[in-house]
Amino acid sequence: MEEEVINPIEKKESQLGIQDYLSIGYVFLLILGVLHQTIYYKFLGVNIFEYSSILDVLISPVSVIAGDLKLLIGIIICVVLAIGYAKLLPKYYTWLSKKKKYQSGKKKVKLDKALITFKTGSKQLLTFMIALYIIGAFIGFAVGRGGKIKKRIENGDIKITHQITFNEGESQNITMLGKNSLNVIYVKEGQKEVLVSPIEGNIKTIKKIAD
Numbered sequence: 382m383e384e385e386v387i388n389p390i391e392k393k394e395s396q397l398g399i400q401d402y403l404s405i406g407y408v409f410l411l412i413l414g415v416l417h418q419t420i421y422y423k424f425l426g427v428n429i430f431e432y433s434s435i436l437d438v439l440i441s442p443v444s445v446i447a448g449d450l451k452l453l454i455g456i457i458i459c460v461v462l463a464i465g466y467a468k469l470l471p472k473y474y475t476w477l478s479k480k481k482k483y484q485s486g487k488k489k490v491k492l493d494k495a496l497i498t499f500k501t502g503s504k505q506l507l508t509f510m511i512a513l514y515i516i517g518a519f520i521g522f523a524v525g526r527g528g529k530i531k532k533r534i535e536n537g538d539i540k541i542t543h544q545i546t547f548n549e550g551e552s553q554n555i556t557m558l559g560k561n562s563l564n565v566i567y568v569k570e571g572q573k574e575v576l577v578s579p580i581e582g583n584i585k586t587i588k589k590i591a592d
Contacts, residue, residue, distance in 0.1 A: 413519040414441030424527030425575045427566060432577055437561040452522045459514035467510040534573050541570055546586045
């Protein structure tokens with residue numbers, strides 16, 4: 382009687398439950414959220430983690446995605462493209478293997494190895510492609526957004542978005558660049574310096590100015 386040989390990778394995957402996948406997914410998004418904020422605020426000359434609490438770091442993925450609708454749409458598009466690419470690639474190699482010039486020699490060996498890899502590691506390929514596209518979306522949006530805002534600040538071409546009122550009664554029109562549970566990051570109207578002001582014991586109200 383032959384003993385069934387279990388692939389260690391398949392065995393390892395089978396031992397992972399929904400909770401494990403959710404935990405891995407959260408850690409992955411947490412790293413991307415931290416990376417996104419680091420890059421974005423670096424363009425503005427701010428080390429955001431000097432002004433953040435542990436809670437701000439832990440919810441950074443939600444904060445980043447919820448704070449930018451374009452990023453959310455970009456992530457959805459990237460996931461769809463990654464799935465499409467991962468599904469299309471094996472079909473492309475199958476089609477390629479039917480060509481006469483790929484039916485013998487080294488080219489055939491390479492194609493056969495590729496097809497076996499796609500067949501046995503389809504889940505890994507799909508996961509890898511989705512992860513790669515999402516990483517690209519987070520980093521790309523951070524660089525694009527940070528660079529764009531930095532240039533606008535330098536050119537004095539920024540739009541006033543909020544009015545903050547301090548506890549002493551002073552009010553200022555600002556362009557809000559970011560906010561967390563502890564601080565507001567902004568530029569005052571008519572200025573180019575990026576400022577960070579604590580909220581607790583300092584700011585009374587933050588009012589969004591209508592478009």
